[in-house]
Amino acid sequence: MNRKLILSLIIVFLSVNAFSQVLKYRVGANYGKFNNEVGPEEIEHPLIGVLSNPNSTDFTHAFEPGFEAELMMLWTPNIETGLEFEYTGFSGTNDIPPYRNYYFSQDFPDMEFYTTEPLKYTTSSMNIMLNFRYYIAPDGGIRPFFKASAGLSMVATELNYADDAFIVEHNASVIYALGTSNSRDPRELALNYGAGLGIDFKLSDKLSFYIDGTASVINSDKVDGIPNYNYIENDGQEMLNPVGNKAFITQVSVGLVFTSNTDLGLNKNSGGKKSSGVKRSGHTSQWRPFYRQK
Numbered sequence: 001m002n003r004k005l006i007l008s009l010i011i012v013f014l015s016v017n018a019f020s021q022v023l024k025y026r027v028g029a030n031y032g033k034f035n036n037e038v039g040p041e042e043i044e045h046p047l048i049g050v051l052s053n054p055n056s057t058d059f060t061h062a063f064e065p066g067f068e069a070e071l072m073m074l075w076t077p078n079i080e081t082g083l084e085f086e087y088t089g090f091s092g093t094n095d096i097p098p099y100r101n102y103y104f105s106q107d108f109p110d111m112e113f114y115t116t117e118p119l120k121y122t123t124s125s126m127n128i129m130l131n132f133r134y135y136i137a138p139d140g141g142i143r144p145f146f147k148a149s150a151g152l153s154m155v156a157t158e159l160n161y162a163d164d165a166f167i168v169e170h171n172a173s174v175i176y177a178l179g180t181s182n183s184r185d186p187r188e189l190a191l192n193y194g195a196g197l198g199i200d201f202k203l204s205d206k207l208s209f210y211i212d213g214t215a216s217v218i219n220s221d222k223v224d225g226i227p228n229y230n231y232i233e234n235d236g237q238e239m240l241n242p243v244g245n246k247a248f249i250t251q252v253s254v255g256l257v258f259t260s261n262t263d264l265g266l267n268k269n270s271g272g273k274k275s276s277g278v279k280r281s282g283h284t285s286q287w288r289p290f291y292r293q294k
Contacts, residue, residue: 024072024080026210028255031063032088034123034223039245043230045104051115056098059121059224064089068253070131077138082131084151088251090123090223093162101229102176105240111173118162119175121225125218126154127192141202145212148195153218154187156180159225178222190220194249200257208257216249223247 066089072082095118102108129151136144156179161167179187198212221228221244229240 022074023260024074024082024257025260026068026070026072026082026255026257028068028210028253030066030068030086030088030251030253032066032090032125032249032251033063034061034090034092035248035250037221037224037228037245038217038248039221039228039243042101042228042243043232045101045231045240047104048099048101051099053096053098053116055096057094057096059092059094059097059119061090061092061224063252064091068255072131072133072257078135080133080135080145082133084127084129084131084149086127086129088125088127088249090125090249091121092224093120094118095162100226101231101240102227104231105229105242107227109173109175112170113175114161114166114170114172117166119159120162121157121159123155123157123223123225125156125192125223126187128152129192133198135200143200143202145198145200146195147198147212147214149214149216150191150193153190153192153220154179155190155218155220155222156183156187157222157225158182176222176225176227188220188222190218192216192218196251198253206259208259209254210257211252211254214251214253216251218247218249219244220247221245223249 066087068084068086070082070084072080074080097115097117097119099115103113129149132148133145136146157177158174158180159176160174161172166172174182177183178185194214194216196212196214198210201209201211203209224247228243228245230243232239232241
């Protein structure tokens with residue numbers, strides 16, 4: 001079902017391509033950072049306060065590099081859509097980590113666990129995004145725009161000890177893994193949506209420099225390497241139930257855009273045919289659909 005949904009999005013996008021005469025191609029790099037999780041705080045296990053270091057801290061999250069490519073279509077001087085294929089990375093470290101509900105859960109691996117060791121997580125996300133841009137001032141060499149995006153992310157992550165020497169010495173396994181070589185489970189498929197601002201700097205008639213900043217939400221609680229669980233006590237029975245929060249991320253993208261005034265041949269008479277005798281005149285705007293061009 002998920003593969004069919006992705007394929008459907010691509011087919012729809014490429015189908016409407018026939019109505020556009022201006023195509024743009026963008027390639028670039030991105031830098032992504034996990035900020036926090038959107039949703040309620042976990043209901044902590046009663047032993048969390050006992051087992052956690054009283055001086056425990058949160059993760060320090062870092063920007064990680066990625067890359068992206070996009071096919072863009074200009075409909076009017078102000079409006080543009082795009083189909084983007086993107087790889088983003090996220091990482092973080094924690095020198096004094098707290099104890100987590102996950103460590104009590106039935107999904108926690110059967111392994112010796114060291115609560116005082118620094119931790120790190122590394123996450124990657126492969127995204128297929130549909131973008132909408134509105135150019136505030138489409139004329140001129142500097143074109144600012146508003147951007148809205150929506151699509152699908154395929155998330156893989158690992159939570160591990162930060163000290164490689166410690167891992168070797170104790171033959172320690174990863175604490176959590178999803179969609180990597182250390183996991184039997186595939187990447188998690190999640191919705192991704194957000195908005196941002198950017199500027200397109202014209203370098204020539206065909207080439208421009210592109211930069212934007214985006215704030216997005218990924219519907220996954222695993223981007224920071226740790227799944228969320230709630231502690232529940234019901235009629236004397238204790239349970240830890242998974243709870244899906246969302247990841248709030250920020251991202252900066254830079255790249256180059258090549259513009260092609262593509263004529264798909266849909267607005268021309270076929271070669272060798274005589275005119276029907278109807279006299280046509282007037283100026284043809286490049287923004288008009290092919291079926292109304294003169």
